[in-house]
Amino acid sequence: MSSGRTTISEVTGRLGAAAVRLRAPAAFMEVCGTHTVSAFRCGLHSMLPANVKLLSGPGCPVCVTAQGDIDLMVQAAELPGVTFCTYGDMLKVPGTHGSLDAARGRGADVKIIYSTLDAVKWAADHPKQHVVLGAVGFETTTPATAAAILEADRRRLSNFSVLASHKVLLPALRALLDDRQIQIAGLLCPGHASVILGSEAFRPLVDDYGFPCVVAGFEPEQMLAGIARLTEMVATGRPELDNVYRQVVKPEGNPLARRIIANVFEPAPANWRALGVIPGSGLAIRPQFSRFDATLRFELVAKDAPEPAGCRCGQVITGRCTPADCGLFGTRCTPMDPVGPCMVSSEGSCAAWFKYGPSVAVQPAQEAMR
Amino acid sequence: MKAFDHILMAHGGGGQLMDQLLNEVVRARVGNEILAQGMDSGILQTPAGRLAITLDGYVVTPPFFPGGDIGRLAISGTVNDLAVCGARPLGIALGLIMAEGLERSILERVMDSIAATAREANVKVVTGDTKVVGRGQCDGLYVTTAGIGEVPAGLILGHAEVRTGDKILINGFIADHGLAVMLAREMPHLTTPIRSDAAPLNGLIEQVLESHAKVRFMRDPTRAGISGLLADLARASRRRVVIEEECLPVRRETRHAAEMLGLDVMEVANEGKVVMVVADEDAGKALTAMRSHPLGKDAAIIGEVTDVTDGLCELHTTSGGRRVVQKPLGEQLPRIC
Numbered sequence: 001m002s003s004g005r006t007t008i009s010e011v012t013g014r015l016g017a018a019a020v021r022l023r024a025p026a027a028f029m030e031v032c033g034t035h036t037v038s039a040f041r042c043g044l045h046s047m048l049p050a051n052v053k054l055l056s057g058p059g060c061p062v063c064v065t066a067q068g069d070i071d072l073m074v075q076a077a078e079l080p081g082v083t084f085c086t087y088g089d090m091l092k093v094p095g096t097h098g099s100l101d102a103a104r105g106r107g108a109d110v111k112i113i114y115s116t117l118d119a120v121k122w123a124a125d126h127p128k129q130h131v132v133l134g135a136v137g138f139e140t141t142t143p144a145t146a147a148a149i150l151e152a153d154r155r156r157l158s159n160f161s162v163l164a165s166h167k168v169l170l171p172a173l174r175a176l177l178d179d180r181q182i183q184i185a186g187l188l189c190p191g192h193a194s195v196i197l198g199s200e201a202f203r204p205l206v207d208d209y210g211f212p213c214v215v216a217g218f219e220p221e222q223m224l225a226g227i228a229r230l231t232e233m234v235a236t237g238r239p240e241l242d243n244v245y246r247q248v249v250k251p252e253g254n255p256l257a258r259r260i261i262a263n264v265f266e267p268a269p270a271n272w273r274a275l276g277v278i279p280g281s282g283l284a285i286r287p288q289f290s291r292f293d294a295t296l297r298f299e300l301v302a303k304d305a306p307e308p309a310g311c312r313c314g315q316v317i318t319g320r321c322t323p324a325d326c327g328l329f330g331t332r333c334t335p336m337d338p339v340g341p342c343m344v345s346s347e348g349s350c351a352a353w354f355k356y357g358p359s360v361a362v363q364p365a366q367e368a369m370r
Numbered sequence: 371m372k373a374f375d376h377i378l379m380a381h382g383g384g385g386q387l388m389d390q391l392l393n394e395v396v397r398a399r400v401g402n403e404i405l406a407q408g409m410d411s412g413i414l415q416t417p418a419g420r421l422a423i424t425l426d427g428y429v430v431t432p433p434f435f436p437g438g439d440i441g442r443l444a445i446s447g448t449v450n451d452l453a454v455c456g457a458r459p460l461g462i463a464l465g466l467i468m469a470e471g472l473e474r475s476i477l478e479r480v481m482d483s484i485a486a487t488a489r490e491a492n493v494k495v496v497t498g499d500t501k502v503v504g505r506g507q508c509d510g511l512y513v514t515t516a517g518i519g520e521v522p523a524g525l526i527l528g529h530a531e532v533r534t535g536d537k538i539l540i541n542g543f544i545a546d547h548g549l550a551v552m553l554a555r556e557m558p559h560l561t562t563p564i565r566s567d568a569a570p571l572n573g574l575i576e577q578v579l580e581s582h583a584k585v586r587f588m589r590d591p592t593r594a595g596i597s598g599l600l601a602d603l604a605r606a607s608r609r610r611v612v613i614e615e616e617c618l619p620v621r622r623e624t625r626h627a628a629e630m631l632g633l634d635v636m637e638v639a640n641e642g643k644v645v646m647v648v649a650d651e652d653a654g655k656a657l658t659a660m661r662s663h664p665l666g667k668d669a670a671i672i673g674e675v676t677d678v679t680d681g682l683c684e685l686h687t688t689s690g691g692r693r694v695v696q697k698p699l700g701e702q703l704p705r706i707c
Binding site for chain 1: 556557682687688690691693699
């Protein structure tokens, strides 16, 4: 970060020069919750030229989880004899009949874990309890869930199962681009998921849709460098695939992690909040590991659950509106009492917007004084 | 009387067993002439001026963590609540609530720490209370401390004293306490260099006040981190407070741990830090005074009070962006990817 300032002034200079050449304002989309938080935390929106915008896409795993899948987790957590292990972010996401946190209040045994292997170990140490691991996330977290299933298999555990709602990024991005109403000029591709997927995974979006894609890291200067490249591509009318996070993301990604995923999971349709059911965008546990599938074990069936009335999370994560455009934002829906998932997850666009304030709207002190 | 290894219900019963506990474990460590009078209250000499009184409960888990423990916290927290009001601590009241079955060695370690921290703060435990509750009714050991202190004549501190141009100072690295405890709680197997900053700050604060720097306001950024403190400061003083992120002292390892857990270092608790608002012309003097104390050697000026009256705290980020700093909402949750 010590050399951050010079790099930052270089990239903002390049971004400014490219933005001058834009014929129309350009909105880019980040599809990674970590990008969302990083952008808000460093006040990145306040550093963009007036005709360049950055919107949040379906990159926060909690935010894209369908209401019905949350209901399923609450249902599993409330089964007698079950210890439900999940990541902290899932705890407060409201389902139709309350959140996992509320279920815990009613007596359900819900534990927050940091590593999926902690859940496996807990199951091994507590043979009388049945541990259900509730897992969501993209290619970044799926290998850890797969590894937990393999470890449970190795230990021959009979008191461990997984309620997985993992998603695959590319089919969802394709679905998003197939929607002609989407006004997005380019994609700031996620740094973390790309470590697994590889930058080449995004090439079809460039080839098939003529859509600029740039893989970027999470430091402000890395994100700005990505946005500068996207702006240059739009200004010159030459969509490309670029990777400004080469030190971490390889073109081929991490084949070993993808192999672990493929060993345990197979492609399946998945229900995304706001995007609906997208074929091939989800992952089901393969038949040879079916004894670790909590839905089979406990005969859990996801029901269609309507999203809460007035909630515009779906439009927020598809770049159709900003959090502040939602009628519930900041009044009926706050991080203390969230209505939609984008307000619950610390990586949700609404929560970041609420917490850091719409940084674009903060007038500099010098100007505010006038 | 028979030696004991564990706390029994009878140790809270007010009888001979309780006397044994108090003599062997408590008075042996924090005894002094006031406590020795054996009265139901500690009797203190009254100063001529104003008194400050404060109370705090300590329920931290785990009770021992890198850099501190519940005992050090209990003395530091109450001493600091007095000191940031400009008060010189006169005495501490100590309440212990123990669960039946608590190991004597744990209580002894905590009492050792209470005694050592009280010596460091140059304050006496002048009265106390001991209770034992049934197994499972409390998580091992809870500590309550109340403090009484003397406020020097003529010292007026508060949000109302804050003026345009005032500088904002902090005595060192932020977020160490919260992360040390969180890592000890959530990842006990991890070895980390992050240590709690829990410390009594009355010595450092006295040193700054003695430098005759015009201090307008002080507060210790505990549970809501410096975000909570600064957002409150801006709102209550009805001034825009501008903070330079680049000037905020944050240790590298603390920043990394916070990033790993998805936490904002500005929202993480501190137990040995004080934020001071000081008149512009005296900021250098106050900074020198802070830095000449061992608990302030990494002190920095982190921002200033502007004459914009919107009551917002604005952060100039290291990367050159600007954003609002808000008070945190509630408990922070670890992120999932």
